[in-house]
Amino acid sequence: MGGEDHERRAPFQAVVLADSFNVTFRPFTLERPKALLPLCGVPMLEYTMEFLEAQGVEEAFVFCCAHYDQVIDQLKKKWKLRHKDDEDAPGERYVTGRMKVVPIISTSCVSVGEAMRIIYDEGVVSSDFVLITGDTVASFDLKSALAEHKRRRKADKSAIMTMVVKRAETRALRKRWGDHDLVLQIDPDTKQVLGYEEEPNNKNYVNVDVSSCFLDRSQVEIREDLVDCYVDVCAPEVLGLFQDNFDYQNLRRDFVGGVLSEEELGNKIYAYELSPGVEYAARIHNPRSYDAVSRDVWAHWLFPIEVGQTRAFTSRTHNAGIVRRGIQDCMQDAGVSASRSVEVGNDCQIGEGTTIGDNSKIHASFVGKGCRIGRNVELNCCHLLDGVNVADGARIHFSMLSDGVAVQEGAVVSEGCLLGSGVVVGKDHVVPAFSRVSVIRQTQEDSDSEEELESPAVVEGAAEEAKEGEAWDATLVGEGGKGLPWSAKSSQTRREWRRHSISPHYAQLEAAGMAGALPETSDGEDRSDDSETDETDSEGLELDPEEVFHSEVRETFLRCVKERFDQTNALIELNALKIAEDRTFADCARFIFTTIVGLCFPVAKTVSKEYKDLYASDSLDLADKLHRAKFLKHLKSLLSEWGNLLQRFLKNEDDQVELLLTFEEYCSDDGVFHAENGSMCAEGFCQVLQLLYDSEVISEEAILSWAEEKESAEEEDKVFLEKARPFVAWLAEADEESDEYSSEEEGEDSDEG
Structure with a gap:
C-alpha cells in the first residue's frame, strides 16, 4: 500500500x-x-x-x-x-x-x-x-x-x-x-x-x-x-x-x-x-534532418506550437520584438531592412536587424539576426546563423553557414557545404560542393562512427586554434579567404556527409536507392562533388530527377488519400516535399493531377502495391460512351474532393497552362508517364478539359492561352488540340460574346451620359 x-x-x-x-x-x-x-x-x-x-x-x-x-x-x-x-x-x-x-x-x-x-x-x-x-x-x-x-x-x-x-x-x-x-x-x-x-x-x-x-x-x-x-x-x-x-x-x-x-x-x-x-x-541527427525539421516547424507540423508563438515564448531571451508573417509566408523580425526590389519567396525567415540589398533573391531560406545581405545576392534553401555577411553578387545553395561567416563579392558556396564560425570565402571563389570548412585546425580526422561523444577531451583532441599567421587553404576558400578543410577519415564517412547533407540531388539518389553506386575519383573523393556532376545508377544510366520527384509526389498524395488526410494536412505534406526538393508549386500540381486521373484506371505497375485498393478495378475504353461516362463521374467526384488542393498549387495562368501541357504528356505515355497507362485517357481529353473548367481548377484564359500556344506547334504536336477544338471554340465564342456585351453596355452608358 x-x-x-x-x-x-x-x-x-x-x-x-x-x-x-x-x-x-x-x-x-x-x-x-x-x-x-x-x-x-x-x-x-x-x-x-x-x-x-x-x-x-x-x-x-x-x-x-x-x-x-x-x-x-x-x-x-x-x-x-x-x-x-x-x-x-x-x-x-x-x-x-x-x-x-x-x-x-x-x-x-x-x-x-x-x-x-x-x-x-x-x-x-x-x-x-x-x-x-x-x-x-x-x-x-x-x-x-x-x-x-x-x-x-x-x-x-x-x-x-x-x-x-x-x-x-x-x-x-x-x-x-x-x-x-x-x-x-x-x-x-x-x-x-x-x-x-x-x-x-x-x-x-x-x-x-x-x-x-x-x-x-x-x-x-x-x-x-x-x-x-x-x-x-x-x-x-x-x-x-x-x-x-x-x-x-x-x-x-x-x-x-x-x-x-x-x-x-x-x-x-x-x-x-x-x-x-x-x-x-x-x-535532429544531422544537417538533413535539421533542414527537414526546420521546414516541418515552419509548415505548422508542431501545432499548437507555431513559429511565431515559439519566438514569442522565447522573446524574453532573444528580444525578437514584433514578428510579421507576410502574404508570401515569409516571416521577418522587427528591424529588418530590405528594398522593394528584393525578392523574398515563400518559406523564408529573416532575423532581427538583417539588411538586404537591391535585387537580391531569397528562396526557402532561414536567415539569422544581424546578417548583411548585399545587392544581387542569391540564397537558395540555405541556413544562415547570426551575423553572416554576404557581399554583392554572391550565391549560396543548399548550405549551412555558422555565425560570422563572410562570403565576399561574386563568390559561390555550392550545395551541401558547412562553413564554421568566422570562415571567409574570397572574392569570385567557388567553394566545392559538400565542403566542410573551419578556422579551427583539425588535428585528427572524424571517424566513421557518428556516435562519438563530444566531450571536452574529445573536442580538444580533434581540433586546435589556428596559429597566428597560419596559411589558409586558398583552393578551398580562395584568395583573401580564411578557412581550413574539415576532413573525414574515410570514403565511407564522406559518403555519410553527402547522404546527410541538405543537397536535394543526393536526396534524389537516396530516394531511388542508388546513392551507394556513386563511384569515387582517384583521390578518394566521391564523384558527386558538385551540382553539375551527372547522377548515375550502378549501370551508368542517368537517373532522371523529374522521374524521382514525380514518384515522390504521387506516393505522398496517395498516402494522403489512403489515410484520409484533410486538405490542410495534405497541403502541409506536399508543400514540405516541394520545399525539400526545391520545386515550384506547378511542379507539384501537375503530378497531383495526373495521379488523380490515374485513380480512375487500374493501378499502374510503377505504383506501390499498398495503394492498389485506391485505384479502379476495371479497365475502361473511353471510345465507349458508357465507359467514358463512368470515367467522368469518377473523376468529377475526385475533383470535388481534391480540386481545392489543386487550386492552392496553381498560383497563376502560367501554372495552369503547364498543367495542361503535362496532361498531354500523360495521355501520350511520354516522359515520366511511360508506364502510367495514361493513353487510356486520351479519348476523353476534351471532356476532362471541360471538367477542369467546370470545377474552376483551370480558367478560361488558361485554356485559350494553351490553345494559342499549340496553334504554332508542329502538326504531330496538335493531336490533343484537335481533340479539344469543340470545347476551345465554344470558349472562344463565349468570350467574344462577353466582350461584345461589355462593349454594348459601355456604349449605352456613354449615350446616357
Whole structure:
C-alpha cells in the first residue's frame, strides 16, 4: 500500500541528454553544443524543454558535458531563476511554472552509456521517466504514452521501456528526415518489440528468430515504415542496466539490441506509434534532418506550437520584438531592412536587424539576426546563423553557414557545404560542393562512427586554434579567404556527409536507392562533388530527377488519400516535399493531377502495391460512351474532393497552362508517364478539359492561352488540340460574346451620359 502511495506521489520526471552524442555537425559543434543550434531562430533545446513542460513534466534532469557552460547559461536565460529550492534533491534548480530543471554536469564523460550511469549514480530518478535528447522537437500526447507504459508495468514489471515511433510510408520521407533504414519486428497485439535493425545488411529479407518470436504468439509484423523518434518512457531499472554497460556508444544499437538479445533476463521493450498527420516528433541527427525539421516547424507540423508563438515564448531571451508573417509566408523580425526590389519567396525567415540589398533573391531560406545581405545576392534553401555577411553578387545553395561567416563579392558556396564560425570565402571563389570548412585546425580526422561523444577531451583532441599567421587553404576558400578543410577519415564517412547533407540531388539518389553506386575519383573523393556532376545508377544510366520527384509526389498524395488526410494536412505534406526538393508549386500540381486521373484506371505497375485498393478495378475504353461516362463521374467526384488542393498549387495562368501541357504528356505515355497507362485517357481529353473548367481548377484564359500556344506547334504536336477544338471554340465564342456585351453596355452608358 505504501509503495502505491509513493508511486502516486512520485513526480513526473524526464532525463534530457543535452550533449551531441555524434559528430555529424562538425565543425559547427566544436564551439557550441548541437542542442543550442538555432532552429527557426530558437535553440533546439528550448523546443525539447517546452514540450516537456507542456506535457506536465515536473522535474527535468539535463545532462551536459561538452560546452556545458553554454547549456547552463541558456537554462538560466530561458528557465529564469525565481528562487532556489534547497529542500529538493541536490543540485541547482531553475524553476518556472510546474517544471524544475536540474543540470547534471560531467566534463569527462566519453559515451552515452557512461552518461546514463552518472545519472543513475546521482540517485535523482525515483519513478518511471521520459528519456529524450536535447535535439528533439515534438508535439504529441506524451501523457498517453506514459499511461500505456504504466498499464503494462502494472501487469508485467519486465516491461521496462516504451519507444515512441512514427509512420513514414515512403523511403523518400524517411530519407528526408535523415534517418537510417530501420526494420522493426513487432507483436501486432501487444506492440512488443522483438527485433530492431538499423541499416539491414540485406534489403530483400529480414532475419527472424522463429523459435523465440513465435513461442508465445501466432504472428509477427515486419515494419519498415516506421521512424524512431528517440523519445522513450523508461522504468527506473533502465538506468541501473548501465552500471555494467557504461561503454555503450549507441542507445539503440547497443542498449536496445542488448535488451532484445538477452532474453534470459526477461526485460521487454514496447512501441508506441504516433497518430499519422496529427502527432509529430523528430530528432535532429544531422544537417538533413535539421533542414527537414526546420521546414516541418515552419509548415505548422508542431501545432499548437507555431513559429511565431515559439519566438514569442522565447522573446524574453532573444528580444525578437514584433514578428510579421507576410502574404508570401515569409516571416521577418522587427528591424529588418530590405528594398522593394528584393525578392523574398515563400518559406523564408529573416532575423532581427538583417539588411538586404537591391535585387537580391531569397528562396526557402532561414536567415539569422544581424546578417548583411548585399545587392544581387542569391540564397537558395540555405541556413544562415547570426551575423553572416554576404557581399554583392554572391550565391549560396543548399548550405549551412555558422555565425560570422563572410562570403565576399561574386563568390559561390555550392550545395551541401558547412562553413564554421568566422570562415571567409574570397572574392569570385567557388567553394566545392559538400565542403566542410573551419578556422579551427583539425588535428585528427572524424571517424566513421557518428556516435562519438563530444566531450571536452574529445573536442580538444580533434581540433586546435589556428596559429597566428597560419596559411589558409586558398583552393578551398580562395584568395583573401580564411578557412581550413574539415576532413573525414574515410570514403565511407564522406559518403555519410553527402547522404546527410541538405543537397536535394543526393536526396534524389537516396530516394531511388542508388546513392551507394556513386563511384569515387582517384583521390578518394566521391564523384558527386558538385551540382553539375551527372547522377548515375550502378549501370551508368542517368537517373532522371523529374522521374524521382514525380514518384515522390504521387506516393505522398496517395498516402494522403489512403489515410484520409484533410486538405490542410495534405497541403502541409506536399508543400514540405516541394520545399525539400526545391520545386515550384506547378511542379507539384501537375503530378497531383495526373495521379488523380490515374485513380480512375487500374493501378499502374510503377505504383506501390499498398495503394492498389485506391485505384479502379476495371479497365475502361473511353471510345465507349458508357465507359467514358463512368470515367467522368469518377473523376468529377475526385475533383470535388481534391480540386481545392489543386487550386492552392496553381498560383497563376502560367501554372495552369503547364498543367495542361503535362496532361498531354500523360495521355501520350511520354516522359515520366511511360508506364502510367495514361493513353487510356486520351479519348476523353476534351471532356476532362471541360471538367477542369467546370470545377474552376483551370480558367478560361488558361485554356485559350494553351490553345494559342499549340496553334504554332508542329502538326504531330496538335493531336490533343484537335481533340479539344469543340470545347476551345465554344470558349472562344463565349468570350467574344462577353466582350461584345461589355462593349454594348459601355456604349449605352456613354449615350446616357
